[in-house]
Amino acid sequence: MDPGEYETCTYCNRSIFPDVAECPYCGHYTDGKGRFGLGAEGERRIPRVFLIAGWLVVLALALPLLITVWNWLKSR
Numbered sequence: 001m002d003p004g005e006y007e008t009c010t011y012c013n014r015s016i017f018p019d020v021a022e023c024p025y026c027g028h029y030t031d032g033k034g035r036f037g038l039g040a041e042g043e044r045r046i047p048r049v050f051l052i053a054g055w056l057v058v059l060a061l062a063l064p065l066l067i068t069v070w071n072w073l074k075s076r
């Protein structure tokens with residue numbers, strides 16, 4: 001089987017003919033929106049709480065450095 005002649009169903013990840021509108025295995029339309037498709041990244045989005053926690057860590061690391069630089073500038 002030449003993989004170049006087939007597409008992969010984005011719902012069941014099986015090889016299908018590229019010009020079929022519906023996957024013969026799972027019956028989904030071949031619109032590229034399944035969990036094996038490119039749109040799957042949207043479901044694996046980083047939750048906002050992790051982004052906030054990440055920023056807090058960055059601030060906690062940067063703040064002592066900023067205070068040190070500020071004190072050094074003031075002492076000159």
Ligand SMILES: [Zn+2]
Nearest residue numbers: 009012023026
């Ligand atoms: Zn399928």
